[in-house]
Amino acid sequence: MVYMTGAEAFIKSLEKEKVDIIFGLSGGAILPICDAFNDSDIRFVLARHEQGAAHMADGYARASGRIGVCLATSGPGATNLVTGIATANIDSSPVVAFTGQVPRDMIGRDAFQEVDIIGVSASITKYNIQVRRPKEIPRAVKAAFHISNTGRKGSVLVDIPKDVQTLSEELDFPEKVSFKGYRFFEEPDPRELDWAATLLARAQKPMIMAGGGVIASNASSELLKLAEFMMAPVATTLMGKGAIPSDHPLYAGGCGMHGTCEANSLIGEADVLLVVGARFSDRTTGSIQEFSTNSKIIHIDIDRSEIDKNVETVTRVVGDAKLALNGILKRLEKVRRTGSPESPWLKRMKEFREQYAMSESKDNPHFKAPSVVKTLRKFLPRNAIVTTEVGQCQMWAALYFDTYAPRTFLTSGGLGTMGWGFPAAIGAKAARPDVTVVDIAGDGSFGMTENSLATSVEEDLPVIVLILNNRMLGMVAQWQRLFYGRRYIAAKLGKTPDFVKLAEAYGAVGFQPGNTVELEKAIKEAVDSEVTTVIDVPIDPEENVFPMVPPGRGLKDFLVEA
Amino acid sequence: MEMPISTIAFLVENKPGVLFNVTNLFRRRGFNIESITVGPLENPELARMTVSVKADAKIINQIVEQLDKMVDVIKVKRLDPIRTVMREMVLIKLNTIDPMSREEALRCVNEYHGLILNIEPDSIVVEVTGEPSTIDEFIRKVQPLGVIELSRTGVTALEKGHLKL
Numbered sequence: 001m002v003y004m005t006g007a008e009a010f011i012k013s014l015e016k017e018k019v020d021i022i023f024g025l026s027g028g029a030i031l032p033i034c035d036a037f038n039d040s041d042i043r044f045v046l047a048r049h050e051q052g053a054a055h056m057a058d059g060y061a062r063a064s065g066r067i068g069v070c071l072a073t074s075g076p077g078a079t080n081l082v083t084g085i086a087t088a089n090i091d092s093s094p095v096v097a098f099t100g101q102v103p104r105d106m107i108g109r110d111a112f113q114e115v116d117i118i119g120v121s122a123s124i125t126k127y128n129i130q131v132r133r134p135k136e137i138p139r140a141v142k143a144a145f146h147i148s149n150t151g152r153k154g155s156v157l158v159d160i161p162k163d164v165q166t167l168s169e170e171l172d173f174p175e176k177v178s179f180k181g182y183r184f185f186e187e188p189d190p191r192e193l194d195w196a197a198t199l200l201a202r203a204q205k206p207m208i209m210a211g212g213g214v215i216a217s218n219a220s221s222e223l224l225k226l227a228e229f230m231m232a233p234v235a236t237t238l239m240g241k242g243a244i245p246s247d248h249p250l251y252a253g254g255c256g257m258h259g260t261c262e263a264n265s266l267i268g269e270a271d272v273l274l275v276v277g278a279r280f281s282d283r284t285t286g287s288i289q290e291f292s293t294n295s296k297i298i299h300i301d302i303d304r305s306e307i308d309k310n311v312e313t314v315t316r317v318v319g320d321a322k323l324a325l326n327g328i329l330k331r332l333e334k335v336r337r338t339g340s341p342e343s344p345w346l347k348r349m350k351e352f353r354e355q356y357a358m359s360e361s362k363d364n365p366h367f368k369a370p371s372v373v374k375t376l377r378k379f380l381p382r383n384a385i386v387t388t389e390v391g392q393c394q395m396w397a398a399l400y401f402d403t404y405a406p407r408t409f410l411t412s413g414g415l416g417t418m419g420w421g422f423p424a425a426i427g428a429k430a431a432r433p434d435v436t437v438v439d440i441a442g443d444g445s446f447g448m449t450e451n452s453l454a455t456s457v458e459e460d461l462p463v464i465v466l467i468l469n470n471r472m473l474g475m476v477a478q479w480q481r482l483f484y485g486r487r488y489i490a491a492k493l494g495k496t497p498d499f500v501k502l503a504e505a506y507g508a509v510g511f512q513p514g515n516t517v518e519l520e521k522a523i524k525e526a527v528d529s530e531v532t533t534v535i536d537v538p539i540d541p542e543e544n545v546f547p548m549v550p551p552g553r554g555l556k557d558f559l560v561e562a
Numbered sequence: 563m564e565m566p567i568s569t570i571a572f573l574v575e576n577k578p579g580v581l582f583n584v585t586n587l588f589r590r591r592g593f594n595i596e597s598i599t600v601g602p603l604e605n606p607e608l609a610r611m612t613v614s615v616k617a618d619a620k621i622i623n624q625i626v627e628q629l630d631k632m633v634d635v636i637k638v639k640r641l642d643p644i645r646t647v648m649r650e651m652v653l654i655k656l657n658t659i660d661p662m663s664r665e666e667a668l669r670c671v672n673e674y675h676g677l678i679l680n681i682e683p684d685s686i687v688v689e690v691t692g693e694p695s696t697i698d699e700f701i702r703k704v705q706p707l708g709v710i711e712l713s714r715t716g717v718t719a720l721e722k723g724h725l726k727l
Binding site: 119309 | 574575579582583586587590620623624627628630631632633634635636637
């Protein structure tokens with residue numbers, strides 16, 4: 001037992017969890033805790049808006065696999081975190097958020113900067129808790145870290161009233177916490193593995209669809225081994241991009257609304273579809289009734305409530321993806337020979353690939369987004385981390401940016417949060433300072449969190465922002481062109497701001513290349529300089545992202561042009 | 563087709579906010595609650611909740627899984643109606659100004675093994691306990707006599723034999 005203030009106990013609890021960096025903003029109800037950071041080695045990265053702080057923690061978590069921590073004051077500070085923790089939670093990213101709260105005797109009296117953040121965040125966190133005494137802090141912090149990063153990962157919020165931070169009390173630091181009601185299922189049931197293996201052993205046209213769960217459980221090498229053993233094509237969901245290298249011969253590309261024609265066609269023809277760590281989001285499946293109708297579906301997921309939630313499956317494996325893939329491979333090796341690269345099924349894959357080879361369009365007079373993304377790839381180191389904003393830029397990045405390793409393609413999948421990519425890139429840079437980090441942005445998304453430029457520059461967390469600038473909310477405009485008879489409303493962004501000047505105003509570097517040679521030079525300079533750089537690339541405002549499966553249609557109904 | 567009513571029983575941590583979290587889950591996922599009852603157990607750190615829901619088997623399965631995932635929920639089970647006893651209580655205030663209806667009211671209460679809790683010159687308050695369908699039936703019977711107000715508790719349930727949560 002030791003006698004200390006709640007704030008001191010809080011810092012010590014973070015140190016015990018080996019936290020070395022947090023992202024946040026100060027404010028009235030969190031001042032005692034902020035003050036205690038003066039006596040700690042934990043780095044406090046000052047965001048300029050709490051949403052940015054939460055996205056930074058999220059980017060840090062996704063790039064590193066460790067828990068990202070963010071902190072804000074009560075009231076507006078806490079509500080500004082909401083978008084960030086919801087984004088992390090739906091993408092199963094381990095983020096822990098701490099909020100200050102008004103003193104206990106003021107709670108419920110509509111005090112200054114009081115918001116019921118526990119009520120507000122209930123349905124967008126995996127768990128949340130308000131501590132009522134200093135001695136509850138060590139247990140709450142321990143629980144938050146445990147729950148956030150086990151089972152299906154997610155965000156956890158801990159709300160700490162100001163007087164609880166200030167008061168001193170005898171307290172101790174538990175080595176472990178347990179909750180009667182918190183269970184997760186890592187070890188798969190051997191019978192479920194048997195069934196899955198039996199189905200796969202008989203498959204003539206096996207296909208794997210890999211989701212974010214493969215990355216979360218660091219199961220990429222197990223995925224590759226199984227795919228190569230069966231010679232099964234692999235499609236990734238948006239969250240699964242990076243689970244298998246883009247240049248692997250068995251990689252069919254992304255699937256879903258903006259998946260490749262190859263991946264979406266193969267999913268339609270497969271006879272057994274092994275879905276690993278994915279939750280059958282509507283953007284991934286298209287029309288559920290028409291999803292992979294020729295296949296028996298096997299679903300591996302660590303979250304039992306995901307089984308049969310959206311798509312009915314033939315068999316399931318509840319558990320950690322790494323353990324499940326390993327278990328299935330071991331069983332298959334006993335009953336099935338290695339698949340052949342000359343199988344009719346892989347020939348079919350090749351046919352699709354040739355049939356739908358995406359033609360290179362020329363850059364005249366505007367840059368074409370796909371070639372800008374490919375140029376970026378060419379001049380980045382292989383291990384570079386890319387984050388994306390949301391909309392057209394995100395889909396171009398998903399389709400055309402080759403990714404070679406897990407945790408190097410980070411994107412807001414479930415929530416589609418515009419403004420996520422830039423602060424997330426800063427968080428990723430904090431996690432991997434040795435690696436080049438680039439945000440592939442649109443002008444609309446970047447505008448939402450561009451104030452993070454201050455953090456990037458002042459905190460020496462240099463990242464590159466490449467804006468595919470069409471002066472439009474591009475995806476909104478694309479839908480208005482395709483489905484609303486070109487009646488643009490609330491989609492045109494006009495000529496401002498000047499992103500070069502904006503970057504310079506924050507002490508960053510800005511480029512606006514006019515041709516491919518200048519673009520290449522800008523990227524090279526940005527990579528070499530290790531200085532925060534905004535590269536503003538003007539693209540055609542009329543350009544659409546294809547292929548596209550129109551909303552409500554099946555995956556095989558993709559359009560390749562307007 | 564009329565959906566069957568399912569009964570789900572679960573143990574939760576007996577602490578502030580848990581009832582909110584449970585009902586918030588139902589609201590967010592669009593599950594409709596027919597009734598919900600809560601009470602502490604012999605161990606005051608635990609409480610037992612019973613929820614009645616009108617939904618198909620797939621939705622019921624989702625409800626059970628989603629509840630099970632909640633940190634505050636310790637155990638959850640869908641109760642098999644054949645292996646379960648279910649009870650609900652209603653308090654009902656009847657208008658008895660008319661002596662004829664007063665007599666009829668007392669006859670009904672008797673028939674349903676009800677208790678008379680309060681008698682006033684012009685009204686009575688009675689308590690009837692039974693399966694939810696029995697309560698429905700009783701209310702239908704006394705409706706014509708003049709119901710001033712009523713309050714139902716919602717269903718509580720236990721499994722038969724040695725089965726337990």
